[in-house]
Amino acid sequence: MRAQQPESGGTTDVPVNPAVGRLVFGWLLVGAPLAYGVITTLSRVGQLFQ
Amino acid sequence: MNWLDRSRSLAPPGFNRWLIPPAALAVHLCIGQAYATSVYKSALIGHFEVSQTAIGVIFSIAIVMLGLSAAFMGTWVERSGPRKSMFVAATFWGAGFLVGAAGIFTGQLWLLYLGYGFIGGIGLGIGYISPVSTLMKWFPDRPGMATGMAIMGFGGGALIASPMSTALLKAFDGFDPLTDGADWIASGASVGKLFLTLGVVYFLVMMYGVANIRVPAPGWKPRGWDETKTRSSAMVTTAHVSAANAIKTRSFWLLWAALFLNVTAGIGILEQASPMIQDFFRGADGNSAVNAAVAAGFVGMLSIGNMAGRFVWSSTSDVIGRKRIYMVYLGIGALFYVVLAFLGGGSMLLFVAMAVVIISFYGGSFATAPAYLKDLFGTFQVGAIHGRLLTAWSAAGIAGPLIVNGLLDAQGKPGTMVAGNYLPVLLTMVVLLVIGFVATTMIRPVDARFHEPEEELASATPKGH
Numbered sequence: 385m386r387a388q389q390p391e392s393g394g395t396t397d398v399p400v401n402p403a404v405g406r407l408v409f410g411w412l413l414v415g416a417p418l419a420y421g422v423i424t425t426l427s428r429v430g431q432l433f434q
Numbered sequence: 435m436n437w438l439d440r441s442r443s444l445a446p447p448g449f450n451r452w453l454i455p456p457a458a459l460a461v462h463l464c465i466g467q468a469y470a471t472s473v474y475k476s477a478l479i480g481h482f483e484v485s486q487t488a489i490g491v492i493f494s495i496a497i498v499m500l501g502l503s504a505a506f507m508g509t510w511v512e513r514s515g516p517r518k519s520m521f522v523a524a525t526f527w528g529a530g531f532l533v534g535a536a537g538i539f540t541g542q543l544w545l546l547y548l549g550y551g552f553i554g555g556i557g558l559g560i561g562y563i564s565p566v567s568t569l570m571k572w573f574p575d576r577p578g579m580a581t582g583m584a585i586m587g588f589g590g591g592a593l594i595a596s597p598m599s600t601a602l603l604k605a606f607d608g609f610d611p612l613t614d615g616a617d618w619i620a621s622g623a624s625v626g627k628l629f630l631t632l633g634v635v636y637f638l639v640m641m642y643g644v645a646n647i648r649v650p651a652p653g654w655k656p657r658g659w660d661e662t663k664t665r666s667s668a669m670v671t672t673a674h675v676s677a678a679n680a681i682k683t684r685s686f687w688l689l690w691a692a693l694f695l696n697v698t699a700g701i702g703i704l705e706q707a708s709p710m711i712q713d714f715f716r717g718a719d720g721n722s723a724v725n726a727a728v729a730a731g732f733v734g735m736l737s738i739g740n741m742a743g744r745f746v747w748s749s750t751s752d753v754i755g756r757k758r759i760y761m762v763y764l765g766i767g768a769l770f771y772v773v774l775a776f777l778g779g780g781s782m783l784l785f786v787a788m789a790v791v792i793i794s795f796y797g798g799s800f801a802t803a804p805a806y807l808k809d810l811f812g813t814f815q816v817g818a819i820h821g822r823l824l825t826a827w828s829a830a831g832i833a834g835p836l837i838v839n840g841l842l843d844a845q846g847k848p849g850t851m852v853a854g855n856y857l858p859v860l861l862t863m864v865v866l867l868v869i870g871f872v873a874t875t876m877i878r879p880v881d882a883r884f885h886e887p888e889e890e891l892a893s894a895t896p897k898g899h
Contacts, residue, residue, distance in 0.1 A: 418463065421590060424593075426734070
């Protein structure tokens with residue numbers, strides 16, 4: 385994968401491995417259920433102002 | 435198991451730090467289920483044929499164990515590193531559900547106390563503090579945002595667990611909307627199956643966090659981050675204080691008091707959310723303009739406010755400072771409670787808006803606390819200090835409901851009260867918040883006599899931050 389912005393890794397500057405696949409999987413794993421919970425809750429909240 | 439050791443979780447050069455928040459969230463989203471126990475409360479009351487209090491005790495044991503395990507295991511968590519402590523948390527949390535399920539299937543309530551309450555509660559406490567200090571080390575430029583992301587997960591966990599548990603209970607019971615009415619209550623057997631399912635699923639999701647958590651290498655810092663800018667404030671220390679010394683400082687106990695008072699006041703609304711909105715809009719004929727379904731929508735709105743406040747306000751604290759944001763939580767919070775008490779009954783929109791902001795401050799105070807501790811005491815044992823601070827939560831969990839229920843019991847019976855009956859409760863919360871505001875203004879940088887000597891730090895710092 386293409387290296388992006390460098391960050392300090394200890395005493396030397398090392399390019400950051402973006403690890404796109406792991407990043408997308410990780411954020412989907414936590415983001416998808418959270419989105420499900422928020423949308424389900426908001427659908428109930430809608431009744432408040434009907 | 436060597437792979438759980440701190441030294442084995444050291445990040446390689448070039449590691450992307452944005453992989454850490456999902457690992458932390460995987461833990462907090464799972465343990466946040468603790469806020470969704472009301473979903474099966476009626477089913478358990480029917481299954482065991484006991485009172486509401488007998489079932490409510492399960493949650494109380496879990497929250498007390500959360501505070502105690504966070505306080506007493508905090509130093510171990512700091513020493514062992516996030517991977518080992520998250521693994522222990524996953525094991526206790528998952529095992530708690532399995533032992534609880536055994537209690538449900540065999541009709542032994544004490545097993546439910548032992549499983550979900552005692553064993554699961556230990557998982558809650560260790561899981562809550564495990565990833566927090568690691569996140570702050572990966573995001574020294576934005577510690578409030580980092581801890582806000584993880585602790586937001588604890589608020590969001592209930593948003594997921596509540597509808598998911600309802601759907602699973604209906605599936606296990608073979609719920610039929612045509613024959614089962616709105617007053618359907620799940621069977622005990624289906625709650626037992628739910629516990630088995632949750633125990634396994636939560637363990638696996640938390641293991642994702644265990645496998646992917648990393649500690650930064652010594653000396654690591656984000657590119658372009660100027661440490662001196664962050665530490666330009668007198669309230670941000672460059673020194674480090676041990677957990678043993680932190681609890682000897684006045685600032686720790688002032689922050690403990692501020693958190694305790696803010697959480698106590700927040701619980702005042704959370705505890706009574708559903709009956710409160712119905713009572714506030716009760717007409718002269720005794721009927722409320724708000725039915726149970728609408729009140730449930732209000733409770734959902736509070737959950738979203740609680741979750742969003744954790745991220746938004748904690749991130750804001752990176753810009754305006756921890757002390758100022760706590761003054762907002764307590765000062766503006768007190769003001770909004772006054773508005774709610776005197777004007778809330780006149781407008782549904784105003785009532786909901788005030789309540790949601792107050793609850794967002796409640797969540798924000800939890801999420802900002804670790805970053806505030808880091809500012810005051812450094813990163814040396816911030817996880818352990820955070821664990822000790824969380825006893826304020828346990829104490830508020832006992833004090834808040836006692837105050838609210840005690841004052842409301844003196845006002846009348848549930849289902850017959852109106853907005854005016856809530857004045858004593860709400861004005862008591864205002865007094866608590868004002869005291870908390872004064873406590874916050876008194877927080878000062880920690881005296882140098884509590885700082886760890888440099889040579890002690892060098893010998894005590896484990897490999898990896």
